[in-house]
Amino acid sequence: MAPVRVSAVVLLALGCALAVATADVTTTAPSSPSPAPTGWLRADATFYGGADASGTMGGACGYGNLYAQGYGSRTTALSTVLFNDGASCGQCYKIACDRKTDPTWCKPGVTVTVTATNFCPPNWELPNGGWCNTTRPHFDMAQPAWEKIGVYSGGNIPVIYQRVPCVRRGGVRFTINGHDYFNLVLVSNVAAAGSIKSMEVKASDSNDWMPMARNWGANWHSLSYLTGKMLSFRVTITDGQTLEFTNVVPPGWTFGITIASNLQFN
Structure with missing residues (x-):
């Protein structure tokens, strides 16, 4: 203060x-x-x-x-x-x-x-x-x-x-923390509305999008076992725009990794 x-x-x-x-x-x-x-x-x-x-x-x-x-x-x-x-x-x-x-x-x-x-x-x-x-x-x-x-x-x-609207350089970023069966994903550098309405994750060995929940702030979590799998995210921001970040997280990733995507909201 x-x-x-x-x-x-x-x-x-x-x-x-x-x-x-x-x-x-x-x-x-x-x-x-x-x-x-x-x-x-x-x-x-x-x-x-x-x-x-x-x-x-x-x-x-x-x-x-x-x-x-x-x-x-x-x-x-x-x-x-x-x-x-x-x-x-x-x-x-x-x-x-x-x-x-x-x-x-x-x-x-x-x-x-x-x-x-x-x-x-x-x-x-x-x-x-x-x-x-x-x-x-x-x-x-x-x-x-x-x-x-x-x-x-x-x-x-x-x-x-x-x-x-927020103006950002580069794409949306994802930082993955947590541990097995608790994946905590920080979403940052979001343009346009800037804030996230909902988020889903899909592993490379599945065809299903799994909803994630806001854990705190800009951190979203999943309770599925996703460790080391190639991951995609689907993010909807509060102005209604949705983007799919296909295979944005490479296989073999470890907790603490930050991925800068090539996609951005407009």
């Missing part, structure tokens, strides 16, 4: 941010001078992870080293209502500081696009669970991304945001 400021001027800024509507952000809150632009929703945003974003590595989506995975420092943790138990992992959001609500800590005329890679949990030591309470839309962004739109000393700023 972003550091807490105690100066009077910052407490004033935090008060303005906390006044933003949370239950239905398309409805004009009493403290808001005008509704958000069409297609945009209201939230607020803090930052974490340090100036180099090193503190953002890992996270509740399971991507691990975000630089190695290609996500870099344009990432965010999501509050409960946005994270959706991990179903939002990989989604992309365009975010701007909401100058109409409070211009004090905003950098004008800029937006930043970030990928959801982590979860911002409620802090029940604070009233109502704090900034990332269960019903409030909130982005806890990597510091370099947040500073594209906000002034550092603000700490917490009102923002407007919208879902946007």
Whole structure:
């Protein structure tokens, strides 16, 4: 989470941010001078992870080293209502500081696009669970991304945001961990919707697609014995697109392997 400021001027800024509507952000809150632009929703945003974003590595989506995975420092943790138990992992959001609500800590005329890679949990030591309470839309962004739109000393700023398609280089990647009868597959570098709706696996010695289940974040599991077999995956993302990655995992693979496919969603 972003550091807490105690100066009077910052407490004033935090008060303005906390006044933003949370239950239905398309409805004009009493403290808001005008509704958000069409297609945009209201939230607020803090930052974490340090100036180099090193503190953002890992996270509740399971991507691990975000630089190695290609996500870099344009990432965010999501509050409960946005994270959706991990179903939002990989989604992309365009975010701007909401100058109409409070211009004090905003950098004008800029937006930043970030990928959801982590979860911002409620802090029940604070009233109502704090900034990332269960019903409030909130982005806890990597510091370099947040500073594209906000002034550092603000700490917490009102923002407007919208879902946007993800742009990725190269194909979808699969990392297989686990052990015999428990195959845990991390799916990363997903373009378009970015998030996965369903996933299936087929071994080379079978004609049947077997459904996989979301285990946590962007990790999906199968309880079948697949060790060392050539594998295909069928992935459906949340905008409805489906791709089949035929024989994408070679025979003789071992746990810990990462496969970069040649296919990508558009």
